[in-house]
Amino acid sequence: MLGLFDKSHKIKGTVVLMPKSVLDINDLNSVKNGGVGGVVSGIFGAVADVTGQIVDTATAIFSRNVSFKLISATSTDAKGNGKVGNETFLEKHLPTLPTLGDRRDAYDIHFEWDANFGIPGAFYIRNYTYDEFFLVSVTLEDIPNHGTIHFVCNSWVYNFKDYDKKDRIFFANKTYLPSATPGPLVKYREEELKILRGDGTGERKEHERIYDYDVYNDLGNPDEDVKLARPVLGGSSTYPYPRRVRTGRKATKKDPKSERPASELYMPRDEKFGHLKSSDFLTYGIKSLSQKLLPSLENVFDSDLTWNEFDSFEEVRDLYEGGIKVPTGVLSDISPIPIFKEIFRTDGESVLQFPPPHVVQVTKSAWMTDDEFAREMIAGVNPNVIRLLKEFPPQSKLDPSLYGDQSSTITKEHLEINMDGVTVEEALNGQRLFILDYQDAFMPYLTRINALPSAKAYATRTILLLKDDGTLKPLAIELSKPHPSGDNLGAESKVVLPADQGVESTIWLLAKAHVIVNDSGYHQLMSHWLNTHAVTEPFIIATNRRLSVLHPIYKLLYPHYRDTININGLARNALINAGGVIEESFLPGRYSIEMSSAVYKNWVFTDQALPVDLIKRGMAVEDPSSPHGLRLAVEDYPYAVDGLEIWDAIKSWVQEYVSLYYPTDLAIQQDTELQAWWKEVVEKGHGDLKDKPWWPKMQTRQELIQSCSTIIWIASALHAAVNFGQYPYGGFILNRPTLSRRWIPEPGTKEYDEMVESPQTAYLRTITPKRQTIIDLTVIEILSRHASDEIYLGERDNPNWTSDSKALEAFKKFGSKLAEIEGKITARNKDSNKKNRYGPVQLPYTLLLPTSEEGLTFRGIPNSISI
Structure with a gap:
């Protein structure tokens, strides 16, 4: 009797992960003693070849200290749940493959298998090491009568003692409506969603992945200064607001309704920027701006008020053309910070020079x-x-x-x-x-x-x-x-x-x-922050709480949520907070975010779809004979002309994708996860507006297609249009x-x-x-930049995001359509008859070109609100 598995056959696998940091990979002290994996012992001698040294150390840390157990999607145990296989461990570290990306490491693994186990549909992973690591993917090869199975993970895995259930679960890249989920996986699907919802109590901890709702009660700090008190936004008719991720921190002493600020905000762990992401670089810049540059400027201007005024337009232009002298001490704290070396040039501690904005690159006046x-x-x-x-x-x-x-x-x-x-x-x-x-x-x-x-x-x-x-x-x-x-x-x-x-x-x-x-304040607070960043966060929370990673709509929307909760948390901590950058440098001052609450009272989700918005503002009327079914009031309206091309491409892709899984309206109505998701979006995420009659009822395929298209539009093209031109113009x-x-x-x-x-x-x-x-x-220079690892509309971070060949083909078609649109926009910008595309400043309208390089490019549509 060989037990559950026929050990004569093994499934080969490849595990791709990233250590917490490049230092951890050479730090044997990061391995925690004990556990099933045993104690990693022995001293690894120095090897002349650097690559060889990294391979040896990585293998020493992760082999026998990270374990996996397969879960069957086709065979059940005595309780009717998918069979769980024996524990097996990572093996040797493989030479890094060029396709993996910077600092991603691959490992061998072998699973015992027999025909009675069936086809794997998920796996448990247990981390016995002291530090967390980022699990990128797992690939199982040559499964008899099935072939290859891909698991796209993209998640931080902490030491098993941090988790109540000890093991983390990951599912294969299959797609199932709740009613079509293989019986052996049903319990696992439901359990994982329950973990992500949490119980709504307690202060959240770093390793947790719990998504829950809270009001904006963390912008002020009355304990520090009564002038820093701010009203709670959300939860009242006076100050309605979208919800944010709940952190559960203690209340301030002077205002029990407000949450005590913290230097580091909780967010579900997988929402944090990856440790290699260049947006971390930008994030550090924003923190340094509020923690170092702002105080330095305050000190200087308190003692030298005369320096605060520009004396001529030429002096303003010197910010870009020759640099301006700044009082001693302003740059001393920030000059060593890499982000500031990149976004503006400094000469010792006395001269500051910004890159020239696009609006004055051709003509100065x-x-x-x-x-x-x-x-x-x-x-x-x-x-x-x-x-x-x-x-x-x-x-x-x-x-x-x-x-x-x-x-x-x-x-x-x-x-x-x-x-x-x-x-x-x-x-x-x-x-x-x-x-x-x-x-x-x-x-x-x-x-x-x-x-x-x-x-x-x-x-x-x-x-x-x-x-x-x-x-x-x-x-x-x-x-x-x-x-x-x-x-x-x-x-x-x-x-x-x-x-x-x-x-x-x-x-x-x-x-x-x-x-x-007026326009600058309204743009930053309403068009940008409220209408893209803030209104999107409730959709992200609800999606993670109510839609399984196996759900087709989760797979559709997930790329458009990347990094948004993180950048929003950063904004609450350093940009829109009391006394923060926005209050400091924009007209409404301490009333900035409160004003956005007043505008949110009249926010309508369905109006965010570009065609609806244009019609509502009178900038277009329905006309079946015109392109996109609309006739523009201003024919040469660059944002609308380019935007309608992008909108139609998004909607066509969403329609084709949704139709793969919902053949009828009844299928929408019977999807329990989908209905729970939408109910929570309306009643909790945007709860202050829950009684508005304009909310879609989510009873038809058309409602689902339009709603998903609108969410994607807000997170991608709308945000790109109002964000990446900030420095080029402003x-x-x-x-x-x-x-x-x-x-x-x-x-x-x-x-x-x-x-x-x-x-x-x-x-x-x-x-x-x-x-x-x-x-x-x-x-705004930081906010207008693209990260080096940005993922743009029509792209995915992993080609194996789904196993559905029809979905992959539809997505490929979407990418091709966007490439075609990019060509059209480029051609329009060369048409001298379209005077609004260049204008007197001779700056072509490129904000809705889908692709971009890294940096300050005045173009590119990222999938998500990632900065």
Whole structure:
């Protein structure tokens, strides 16, 4: 009797993993004594060949200290669960294969097997070493009557004593709906999801993989300073918000509803950047920015206030062209940090120089033109706020009992003076008037914002005309402030008209700056943070809690979640937190994230689909005869034209993929995991909006296809469009200021006289000063970069992500379609008739080109919100 296995036959396997760090691989002390694997003993002598030394040491650490047990997908034990095979251990370390990637190590393993065991569908792994390692994949070869089986793992495995069940389980790359799961694997599938959900109690620990929900109660720190207290976002009608990953930390002493900040945030272990990922490099840069650069600048500016001002546009350009001298001490703490050496050049401790932003690489002054001001509303970093003007004068949706009359004071006479004989009625009827409207977003907060030190801001409206050549022309800017006797008394407004000579031209330039300050704040807080980062996190949590890795929708969405929870945690810790970078360098200051909560009240998931968004803003109408079924109000609208190509490719891929697994609507309704997933997305992840009627009911294939397409669009193309142009456009602070410190000067004041005498000085004293510029440029340069190991739309990190040949073929088709789109975008950028694609600054619109190289490229669509 040979027992369960016929030992005359063995299955050969290859295990690919990455040690915790390159140092651990040479550290025999990292091996923990005891356990089934036995004690690794003996001294390994030095070997002249470095590669040989690494191989020997790696084998010594991991062989007999990492064990595996196969689980059958076809044969059951006495309880009806898949048979579990005998424990077997890693063997020798193999020479690193070129296809594995940097620092990935391969190991031999052999499993005993007989025909009664059947086909493996999963395996248990137990780590007896002291340190965790990253398990990349396991491949089983030549299984009789079956062939090769791939396990795509991509998970950190800790010492077995850290886990309640001791063993970690991984499933083969098969795809099953819950009802189609092989009987022997059902229990294992359900158990793994239960582990990922946790029990909702306790403080989370580093090794855990538990996904749970919490409100944003960790942005403030009242224990340190009452000024750092912030309201809890989420869980109330006053401050609704998407949910974040729960950490379970203790409450602050002064506010039991707020969570105590920590230097390191918990997140499910597999959500952390891989130890080789170059985004770790960028992450370290953000931490260093908040922990080193910010305090250094604070100390300098507290003692030398005069250095905080730019004295000329040339001095701003020196940030990129020759460098600027900084006071001693500013760079001493950060000069040795590699990320800062990469993103800007330093000369000892005295000169700082940023890379030149794309917007001024060809021409230094075209950013000042009205044409470029308007073009960036449809081809800049925030191209999805402008809308068709359908009524005149523009109206407000703010409650008049709280904010009085907020109707626009712009008149027809204001506009028609620059409309070349076209009347307002004719332009409205011809869909030629557009508006960039920040009245309702800023007005409720403007009294508080303007009470902040140095802040002097308006809520702005900008009306534009679509010209015969397809470009947009600004006609008027309305600048509004709350009534000085009370917000409920309405707005005090002034209208500024275009001018190109004298003091009026300076006033017009300042008015445009105030518009862009509104736009910069709205972009960073709403278009970027809220509408991509924050709203996506609940989908990630729900997917991991409710959809098994065997589920087809998990496999569809998983690549679009890579690194998002990690970067969001980093943002809460260093960027959007009280006193953090965003509050420091953007207009709303301490009210920044609170303002995004107000905007979230009106967030609609279904509106995030690009065609729906365009129609809602009046930027397109349905037209079956037009490309993509839409006719654009502005034919040459780069974001929309390129975006619709990408959207259609995504939706076609999702439709083909979903149809492989759901032949009918009934299959959707009967999928227990899918229904639990969507219920949790709505009722928990976006629980503050759960009663909204617009949520899909998830009863039809079309609802699933549209919802998954929207999630993928948000995480990939939408984020790319609003993120990777930040430094190319905003790196030149004159073009995209983030702060306004003065209102438009009134005649008879010294500020007015200064404006007459020195327009540049007036502009520079109005916008972002030097310290905040350095902070802002540093962070957006980091955020605008692509990592070296970025994975782009149409790519996967492992070609064996599924065993379904039809799914693989559909995905290949998706990749080919994206390559075709890239060619089309490139061709459009060469068409001189499409003036909005280059504009006066001669910067082609490339943000939605799917691929990119590493670095600051102004192109590329990563699969996920990874930075």
